[in-house]
Amino acid sequence: xxxxxxxxxxxALAGSIPGGVEAGEAPTQGTLDARLKEYADLLVTLGxxxxxxxxxxxxxxxxxxxxxxxDHVVVGVSEAGSxxxxxxxxxxxxxxxxxxxxxxxxxxxxxxxxLPHGKSSYAADVDRKGKRLRLVLPCAAxxxxxxxxxxxxxxxxxxxxxxxxxxxxxxxxMAAFGGAMSPPxxxxxxxxxxxxxxxxxxxxxxxxxxxxxxxxxxxxxxDLREQLFLTLRQLEAMHAAGDADYATSLRADMxxxxxxxxxx
Numbered sequence: 001x002x003x004x005x006x007x008x009x010x011x012a013l014a015g016s017i018p019g020g021v022e023a024g025e026a027p028t029q030g031t032l033d034a035r036l037k038e039y040a041d042l043l044v045t046l047g048x049x050x051x052x053x054x055x056x057x058x059x060x061x062x063x064x065x066x067x068x069x070x071d072h073v074v075v076g077v078s079e080a081g082s083x084x085x086x087x088x089x090x091x092x093x094x095x096x097x098x099x100x101x102x103x104x105x106x107x108x109x110x111x112x113x114x115l116p117h118g119k120s121s122y123a124a125d126v127d128r129k130g131k132r133l134r135l136v137l138p139c140a141a142x143x144x145x146x147x148x149x150x151x152x153x154x155x156x157x158x159x160x161x162x163x164x165x166x167x168x169x170x171x172x173x174m175a176a177f178g179g180a181m182s183p184p185x186x187x188x189x190x191x192x193x194x195x196x197x198x199x200x201x202x203x204x205x206x207x208x209x210x211x212x213x214x215x216x217x218x219x220x221x222x223d224l225r226e227q228l229f230l231t232l233r234q235l236e237a238m239h240a241a242g243d244a245d246y247a248t249s250l251r252a253d254m255x256x257x258x259x260x261x262x263x264x
Contacts, residue, residue, distance in 0.1 A: 040161060040194040047158030055106070056155070059148035061115045062122050062139035067181045067213065068092060070105045074126070075213035078178035084137045087128065088216035094125035117141070147176035154187060166191035182209040186227075200238040204246035207231040211250070215257050228259070 050056070065081025066074045072092040092100055098111035115122050124135050154169035170188035174180055185206040192199040210228040217224070232254075235247040254260070 036194070036196060039190075043190050043194050044159055044161065047155045050155040051152070051159065055109055056148065056152050059141075059145040060109070060112050061117050061144065062112060062119070062137075062141055063144040063147065063177070064108070064112055065137050065140075065178075066090075066092070067183070068108065070103045070107070072100050072103075072108055073217050075216040076179065076181045076209070080138050080140065080178055085133070085135050086124075086126065086137070088212070089218065090126035090128050090133075092124060093127055093132065094123075096122055096124075115139075143176045143178070147173055150176055151184070154184065158187065158191065161194070163191040163195035180205060180209050182206060182213055185209050198234075198238060200235060200243035200246055203231060203234055203238065204250065207235060207246070207250050211254060211257065211259065214259060225259075228254075 063078070063080075065078040065084070065086060067076030068074050074086065074088060074090040074092065077086050077088060092108055094100060095108060095111040096115045098114055100107050100111060112122075119139050121136050121138055124137055126133050126135060150169045150172035154166055154173060157163070157165035157169055167188050170184035170191070173184040185202065189199065189202045189206050192202055207228065210224065210231060214224050214228055232247060232250060235250065239245045239247055
């Protein structure tokens with residue numbers, strides 16, 4: 001579910017956040033409006049690219065109870081997946097009858113799409129601390145359909161600049177999945193900013209999700225680390241502008257978990 005393209009463009013977007021001015025600079029309303037439009041235009045482009053992805057054309061036959069990238073390392077788990085025994089840092093090795101060999105985008109997606117329809121559960125093999133385990137996960141086909149429809153609707157809302165609908169559909173995605181995860185949080189926090197109403201609480205939820213996913217990965221990607229640091233800086237800027245202070249506790253947890261924040 002994690003898309004490298006999403007993260008890369010998110011970094012570009014974060015660098016052009018409306019109101020992000022140099023110290024001592026007094027931006028005019030025209031400058032802020034221009035930055036907001038540029039930000040929204042970039043987000044719309046991202047939405048148009050996302051809607052062209054073949055995976056959004058149809059739902060998976062069963063819900064994928066994990067968030068993982070091309071290396072198959074699990075960095076997010078649904079509530080039902082956790083109840084079935086899946087854990088953060090597991091590495092997916094087999095789904096149904098299909099082995100996952102090598103790295104590559106779409107491999108586990110293709111494997112889960114090959115599952116037979118109408119089953120109440122499916123098997124997934126994972127590696128955990130040097131051991132191979134077989135898990136039996138609930139199919140939850142209805143949730144898989146809801147998740148796909150919500151994601152498609154979220155990106156459609158982005159292309160239409162319907163920022164309120166973007167927020168609603170992103171929340172529906174996480175409800176269908178059964179847990180917080182960074183992809184919809186990243187998009188919805190950007191939609192809030194594009195609407196001219198950056199949401200510190202939503203940005204803090206994104207930061208927490210990014211931190212969890214980063215710690216779950218034995219070798220986190222540099223773009224994930226950079227996105228976390230950018231989100232931290234956004235929280236600090238929001239606090240300086242009068243929002244609640246979410247940054248201090250986040251910094252403390254980053255230090256506790258061995259993720260050293262960049263110097264202020």
